[in-house]
Amino acid sequence: MKTQRLEAFTDGVVAIIITIMVLELPVPEAAGMTALQPVGVLFAAYAIAFIKVGMYWMNHHHMVHAARQVNGTVLLANLLLLFWLSLVPYVVRWIGEAGVTRDTVAAFGVLMFLCALSYALLKRALVAADSPDCPVAQATGSDLKGRISILAYALAIGMAFVWLPLAIVIYLAIAAMWTIPDKRFERMAGE
Secondary structure (H helix, E strand, O other): OOOHHHHHHHHHHHHHHHHHHHHOOOOOOOOOHHHHHHHHHHHHHHHHHHHHHHHHHHHHHHHHHHOOOOOHHHHHHHHHHHHHHHOHHHHHHHHHHHOOOHHHHHHHHHHHHHHHHHHHHHHHHHHHHOOOOOHHHHHHOOOHHHHHHHHHHHHHHHHHHHOHHHHHHHHHHHHHHHHOOOOHHHHHHHO
16 A cells, blocks of 8 residues: 555644644733733643644654555554544643643643654554565664653653653653754655
8 A cells, every 4th residue: 555645644634633723722802912921821832732743744744755555554553643643632722721730741741652652653563564674664763762752751741740840841852852853764865
């Protein structure tokens, strides 16, 4: 099976996720910048979640574009990733309504952990559908960023119950790490 339908489906789902997130932002009734203060936490959660969902979309695009074929296992792994990503607007809204609390910050971490784990499973499924030396395996290598992310999310979940600011810093650091462009797929496309 070719990869185009998988890419198109994922593009559509991610576009809907991002649209739902922005529609959850309430429009202030008053004029002036001070009217934005009550939604500051929600906007910050939205911004971080937008970056995370956007990074998943970009990396998914590169990885699936490098794949030569997909099978049923890949489709299931992709659906699992999309399931967890589809819950991002829900958790962002909860943070906006309940505030930055131990439980909301931990829930964000659990969700991001499950997204990262699902992405790793998708990568493995793509490699298994092809061969151990396929372009996806060559481009991702040991997937150090992915492994660091999974471990850091696990650490941040625990930190949410111990020292909330550190958990938030860990989430921001992971997001920043993924905004650094990964040239491995682009180098392969140029060869």
